[in-house]
Amino acid sequence: MEIINKTSKLVKPATPTPSNLRNYNVSFFDEQMPNINVPLILYYSTSQNDVHVNIFNHLETSLAKTLTDFYPLAGRYVRDGSFIDCSDQGALYVQATANFQLSEFIGLAWDLKFSMLRDLLPCEIGEAGEVDDPMLFIKVTTFECGGFAIGMCSSHKISDMSTMCTFIINWATRSQASSNNALELENCYPIFTVPRDFPKRELNDLSPRLPRTSVVANTPARIFLFKGNAISKLREKIIFEDNEGRRPSKVQLVVALLWKTFVGIDKANNNGQSKASFVSQGVNLRDKAVPKLPDNLCGNFVSVAVAQTDTCEADDIDLQGFYMILHDSLKKYDTNYATALSSGEYDVLIKPFLEYSQNIMNSDVNFYAVTSWCKFSFNKADFGWGKPVWRSTGQFAAQNFVVMMDDQEGDGIEAWVHFDEKRMRQLEQDPDIKAYAIYTPSQ
Numbered sequence: 411m412e413i414i415n416k417t418s419k420l421v422k423p424a425t426p427t428p429s430n431l432r433n434y435n436v437s438f439f440d441e442q443m444p445n446i447n448v449p450l451i452l453y454y455s456t457s458q459n460d461v462h463v464n465i466f467n468h469l470e471t472s473l474a475k476t477l478t479d480f481y482p483l484a485g486r487y488v489r490d491g492s493f494i495d496c497s498d499q500g501a502l503y504v505q506a507t508a509n510f511q512l513s514e515f516i517g518l519a520w521d522l523k524f525s526m527l528r529d530l531l532p533c534e535i536g537e538a539g540e541v542d543d544p545m546l547f548i549k550v551t552t553f554e555c556g557g558f559a560i561g562m563c564s565s566h567k568i569s570d571m572s573t574m575c576t577f578i579i580n581w582a583t584r585s586q587a588s589s590n591n592a593l594e595l596e597n598c599y600p601i602f603t604v605p606r607d608f609p610k611r612e613l614n615d616l617s618p619r620l621p622r623t624s625v626v627a628n629t630p631a632r633i634f635l636f637k638g639n640a641i642s643k644l645r646e647k648i649i650f651e652d653n654e655g656r657r658p659s660k661v662q663l664v665v666a667l668l669w670k671t672f673v674g675i676d677k678a679n680n681n682g683q684s685k686a687s688f689v690s691q692g693v694n695l696r697d698k699a700v701p702k703l704p705d706n707l708c709g710n711f712v713s714v715a716v717a718q719t720d721t722c723e724a725d726d727i728d729l730q731g732f733y734m735i736l737h738d739s740l741k742k743y744d745t746n747y748a749t750a751l752s753s754g755e756y757d758v759l760i761k762p763f764l765e766y767s768q769n770i771m772n773s774d775v776n777f778y779a780v781t782s783w784c785k786f787s788f789n790k791a792d793f794g795w796g797k798p799v800w801r802s803t804g805q806f807a808a809q810n811f812v813v814m815m816d817d818q819e820g821d822g823i824e825a826w827v828h829f830d831e832k833r834m835r836q837l838e839q840d841p842d843i844k845a846y847a848i849y850t851p852s853q
Contacts, residue, residue, distance in 0.1 A: 411510045413529040413551055420500030420544070424474040427481040427496050434482045434494040437605040438756065439695075439710040440568055441492065442763045447547065447563035449535050449804035450574065451527070452788060455512055455557045456795040465558055466505045469550055469793065472584040477501060480577050480600055480708075482568055483546040492610050494545065494568060501546040504532045512557035516800055520633050520849070527804045531561040535804050545569075560793075566710070572694060573708040575787045576600055585793040600708040611756065631805045631828045632838075634847040636664050638821030644846060648733050658733060661782045661814055662740075664823050665691065666733040667842055668812065669778065673719065673727075675836045676776045685776050688769050690714045691740065692781040698743045699751045705787075713747070715739045716765045718775075729842075782814040784823065789816055 477484045477500075485496035506529075508515075515526065528534075532549035545568060549561040564574050580598040636644075644663045669689050677684045693713045696703040703711070717739035719727060727735075750758035770777045783803075790797055803813050806828055813826040825847075829837060837843055 413506050413508045416505045418504045421470055421473050421503040422498045422500040423477040423481055423484050425478045427498050432496050434496050435605045436492050436610050437709055438608040438611055441610050443566045443710050445567045447533055447535055448566050449531050449563050451530050451559055451561045451802045452798040453559045453800040454795050455799045466550055470503055472581055475584050476581040487567055502544045504549040506551040508551055508553045511555040512553040530559050531804055533563045535806055568709055570710045570712045571783055571786055572705055576706045576708055578788050578791045582791040582793045601706055602708055604709040604711055630831050630834050631826055634825045634849045636823045636847050640846040647729055660823055661784055662736055665780055666729055666736055670729055670732045671840045671842055675833050686720055688716055688718045688775055688777045690716045690766050690779045693743055698748050700748050714762045714766045778810045780812045784814055784816045
């Protein structure tokens with residue numbers, strides 16, 4: 411099974427960016443983000459008989475139109491000035507072909523899939539932001555059956571997943587034959603007002619540094635699939651209902667279970683002694699602002715919620731306890747952080763990022779980072795050939811990191827866990843993981 415790159419080019423906006431938009435300043439929230447390429451791959455199943463256009467040319471044409479709206483993604487980051495030079499340098503666009511069918515790839519064991527993900531992505535998953543680095547990389551790979559995959563890597567310095575979803579839906583809508591209707595694009599035009607409302611503060615870079623290339627051999631990753639029925643069983647173990655009668659979310663349930671397991675593994679590897687344990691979760695602030703802000707507000711508008719257990723209490727916490735700690739760490743965003751967003755209290759807004767940066771490199775604690783891509787609209791992105799039959803990310807050059815994605819049915823979760831090999835094997839053997847998750851064990 412082989413994937414061969416055919417051509418590579420820079421795709422520029424279909425309409426030149428006006429001179430008054432050439433310098434795009436990053437925002438306060440952009441300043442806090444690591445300058446890395448974030449990977450996402452969407453897989454589409456179609457037959458040769460259903461493809462009546464050249465997919466490469468068709469997607470390139472609609473991409474150029476979308477970049478007119480998302481002009482910062484066609485620019486280059488100027489680190490010294492903390493702004494994007496929007497001179498239409500272009501997004502990198504790679505065309506590739508695979509000598510196998512999409513169904514063959516999807517049917518592979520997890521480990522074999524992982525070994526091929528790099529070939530479906532247009533660039534390494536490492537640190538970005540050098541003067542010549544594109545802000546957006548795209549790779550379209552066609553399969554023998556007529557299906558195709560769209561691999562994307564976007565710079566986290568100016569885009570979060572909500573931003574990328576707006577970009578993807580805009581691109582997909584323009585790719586459809588009926589996309590000339592302006593109403594179809596109404597909710598996927600970008601709103602670039604975050605730098606104006608939350609201007610950069612010229613602060614020291616607090617984000618963790620990563621290598622320029624992903625060290626895949628040293629950062630094993632594995633998918634743990636929690637089906638909807640397993641999550642329902644987990645929910646029965648939690649006695650909780652908020653003031654509005656809502657039950658625990660599937661994301662919080664899975665994070666609580668994983669955190670409980672991580673703490674047990676860390677204790678076993680530390681001669682039976684517990685350390686303080688931290689879990690950070692990404693928080694989409696569009697839902698936390700008062701009033702709520704639209705999904706097509708673009709740029710980074712996220713923060714982190716850091717939950718922790720003390721050394722002395724970790725041994726006595728059950729699943730319910732871990733869930734409540736996570737819930738309480740998020741609850742503060744409904745109160746004091748929402749107020750800080752309205753009033754621009756930067757000492758409050760910066761606090762979670764300081765807590766994150768101070769603890770992620772602290773060898774005296776165990777620190778885990780979790781990001782959830784559940785319920786994002788890329789699951790529904792239709793470029794004219796239906797919705798994706800699968801979605802994936804890639805292997806990050808990081809450990810103690812988990813990416814959550816909806817499973818194909820929508821009611822379950824794929825947890826992409828990045829661990830060292832020893833702890834990965836321990837995780838696979840944990841009774842709770844065996845009880846609730848489906849996975850392919852290490853060979």
